[in-house]
Amino acid sequence: MLFKEVIGQESIKENLIQTVVNERISHAQMFQGKLGSGSFSLALAYAQFVFCSNKEENDSCGACPSCLKINTLTHPDLHFSFPVQILGNLKKSDDFISEFREMMISNPYSTEQDWYGKNENENKKGIIGVDESKELFRKLSLKSYEGGYKVAIIWLAENMNIASANKLLKLIEEPPEKTLLFLVVEDLEKILATIISRTQIIRLKSLSEVQISNQLANHHGVDEAKAIEISTYVNGDFAMALHEVSSQDNSQVFFDLFVSWMRLCFKKDVVGAVAFSANIQKLGKEKQKAFLLFVLNLFQKSLLGNFSGMENVKITPSHKEFIEKFMPYVHERNMEALHTDMSQAYYHIDRNANAKILFLDLSFILFKLIKK
Ligand SMILES: [Zn+2]
Known part of the structure; x- marks a missing residue:
């Protein structure tokens, strides 16, 4: 080598x-x-x-x-x-x-x-x-x-x-x-x-998102938008990025989870939030962390889309439609709180907090934050 x-x-x-x-x-x-x-x-x-x-x-x-x-x-x-x-x-x-x-x-x-x-x-x-x-x-x-x-x-x-x-x-x-x-x-x-x-x-430090996406796109034949998307939630870990390429499914699984989570948060659906949190618990710690990064990244993309239009947002085409509808709900008045709460959740998951309770709490926070 x-x-x-x-x-x-x-x-x-x-x-x-x-x-x-x-x-x-x-x-x-x-x-x-x-x-x-x-x-x-x-x-x-x-x-x-x-x-x-x-x-x-x-x-x-x-x-x-x-x-x-x-x-x-x-x-x-x-x-x-x-x-x-x-x-x-x-x-x-x-x-x-x-x-x-x-x-x-x-x-x-x-x-x-x-x-x-x-x-x-x-x-x-x-x-x-x-x-x-x-x-x-x-x-x-x-x-x-x-x-x-x-x-x-x-x-x-x-x-x-x-x-x-x-x-x-x-x-x-x-x-x-x-x-x-x-x-x-x-x-x-x-x-x-x-x-x-x-x-x-x-x-060794974790790799940057750019290093990971470039490597995937230039040396592993991964489509650029996909490479960028994967790089945003693997936490600087190229081994995990390669796993994502070979399974290809996590980002779709994560996206589907994200969509159902946001829908139940709009509706303030407590029963749904309990079921969702129990579901997330089954993913295991590393995937829970990756999911939080994935969601945070979609919040950031929504904010960017909101400010400067969807044409500036690099996103998988199949995800675009939902984000276009969702993005008005992420704006300068709630972005900082969203960022802080997601980052804190990540911190606690990393330190072995109970995922079911944590995601339920986080859902209740999102009930309040996700508003036009
Ligand atoms: Zn030599």
Whole structure:
């Protein structure tokens, strides 16, 4: 993976490139953030740049023998550890490496759910067990095949159990010569404090809406209006954006929910609001958050349509008709309150508030706010 193929994260890329150019690469680094912000992609591009034998100023060459081996994730000095759903004697990453390679080559923004789904068992959590840490320890203690660095990328290192994490800690404290450990982590709270304190942490930011919509439109063949729409509610998470493209349905599901919600708010339909809130509860937290962003975005589009005419609003044609009728109800007198209430709802959902109560409350607020 070339740096230029990683979406955004420009200042992090520059820093990483400088560490190689100045030969000051920290031996233990943690790429922390959502997988959909590109943590694995960055770690992989970094490893490729370390190995590339014909580096350009700001990227790997993409064509030298090392780069070609990285493309297929088969470089002999690049090792991967990742959570596995232990199956009898199959407990180490290498037992599942061909499936892992296949997934990451087709989509380096793959998520933990994608991984378990690939093995047709989405609900069983994988672990990086002590057998895997021992194996990693063994591999990294050997001489490198090509005389340079040995790199291990530990994908979702928070899935290490205690024994395994302690073994990793040993590796970090007494690294074999020319060994680099890149931990890819979503949830820092699940990592041992002793590991955190000995690791350089690289925090990834969520991607911008423009970065996501451009990537979808330019590299994934998504229609521009659709790409823009998806980018508005995936919260800077490119993995989630890709899921939206492949399912395609969420935005229609969300739109239908939005229409029925607004209709019952017009009518001040309390019974309807109770049923709606119960329905929303079933979506689960991540979709509830995405739905709130989706609704907020439609409020903003309505306001824009209201002020400057529908021709300036980028919206899916099938949604246009409803928004044209709805937009007089969003204006400068209620927009700020709508924004505040939706944002607060998002905040509370993110902190595990009861969705049923929260959406019911929010409905009562909308009863009052949505007026001409
Ligand atoms: Zn190269």
